[in-house]
Amino acid sequence: MSHYLIVIIGTTAIGKTKLSIALAKHFKAPILSCDSRQFFKELTIGTAVPTAEELHQAKHYFIQNKSIFEPYNVGQFEREAINLLDKIYKTSNFAIMVGGSGLYVDAVLNGLDYFPKVNSEIRANLNKQLIEKGLKSLQVQLKTLDLESYQNIEIENPHRIIRALEICLATGKTYSSFKFQSKISRNFTPILIGLTAPRTTIYERINQRVDEMMSNGLLEEVKQLYPYKNLNALQTVGYKELFAYFDHQYTLAIAVDEIKKNTRRFAKRQETWFRKNESINWFDYDKTEAIIPFIEQKLTIK
Template sequence: MSFSAKNTVIIILGPTGVGKTALSILIAKALGTEIISADSMQIYRHMDIGTAKPSAEELRAIPHHMIDILSPAESFSAGMFRERAKEAIDGLLAKNRIPIIVGGTGLYIRSLTEGLFEGPGADWPLREKLMEDEKIHGSGHLYKYLCEIDPAAAEKISPNDLRRTVRALEVSLKEDKKISECRQLSTKPADYNFIKIGLSRDREELYRMIEERVDKMMEEGLLDETGRLLSMAPERTALQALGYREMEQCLEGSIGLEEAVRLTKKRTKMYAKRQMTWFRKEQGINWVDITGLVSADDIYEKVLNKVEILREIIYS
């Protein structure tokens, strides 16, 4: 590398449907490198349409990692992603190539940029006791308790999120120290120089593009793909993904096709909103508003104009 980019990793992030894939392909071509997917659903085989995987042509043009690595019945965690992604990153860096991570699964990306705190295994008797206390003393009792023993952890949890409140108390009581302290001691970012590029669009435009994308998925055969998945993996993890669960309801006869499509669009928009809320809290992201841009070339040019360090890497 002529640019002093030792241990540099490029991350392209943003909400679903914003245009990450097309941009990543052009940057990968410019750098002669490979792409690592950070999408929690693209890891599954046989789920091509509903997860909007790169096309066969794009996959032939640029090698991709972390796509089609599991069957739909298997589960996968952010910790497992971190380990596999690090292997791919280190392999590319060893060949003097700058890895490009692309995706919208915020926890996967954070597992690399900030590290993960997994904590001790579940203590079911303790959880049951805590839940019983909540029933006896009323809603909000456990959250008040968490505020008393670990206000730093409570600040990051909604008062209505009982599951996370119980987990925070469980860890604190088992480890005999605050969960916030446990996180500080055990959470370490991966040792890379991350360049984070975030793509955003006007909300109305993004929502319109999501609707068009769902319509295209239906034309390409999302309903049939869901049917094939159901026959392959009735005990499945992956079929809880957006689009598939709605199509499953349709195939089972509990809702009509029109309603399944409407729900898919609605829930995908809600997911995109949650993604942006998550990413807006992340530090060090170079945000580029690509509202009005459709062509991958136009998006690429705007990103290069806005992100000086990326321009320096590509033209060095």
């Protein structure tokens, strides 16, 4: 029998965790998290990691298994995920992967694109620009040089923007032109399931989730991490806005509003990224009962 990787895709706060557990139980399969923010053990509330009860219901991998103090990138994740899948498929025909980070999903499914080496001076100049002129100047520059990357990457993350810009400046080509050049053959068949909802619903769920995070102690979590605020892993939504609050740049109310706004923007970029993949089978977020029969039918066809 073939090996299958059931991939659950969708924007933040749309209900991927609940669905993944239902599928894991039905297919007796482990779950691989493909949310790059949930890798870090120091980040709990702000990344909406599965609860202890949810983790107990199915075997999970790549949940809080790294530290923010350890450099970790998509290349390392790809290698670790593929090695893990090889082990899983020795005893099981199924694995579940839950994806909120499009780049990480693509790395597992298709392999990574390889980019030319960049002169360290270019990166140093971009980091200097970040310090002297701020993130906004880098965002404007990327929008001018590579609109596609600007629309798809996490533009609130300076590391991601600098990476795209340095490729543009070093090669004279867009960062996006180097992506998806070739696909690597994998020893599994992917079945891609996407959850969709009206944008107003997604935004309402995001706003509610942020309020719940604040009630559950996000402010205290961020306060504990404040000494390490410049680490790359912490340049992310839900943390950088509250760092700004502790730096007296925002009131708390404004910081919370900024988290909601930036999370909504992130969800929109997730949507844009995933909509480009014609292999995804889309289902309404509140009609997931049709998904298991759909997968079963795909298996019989194969």
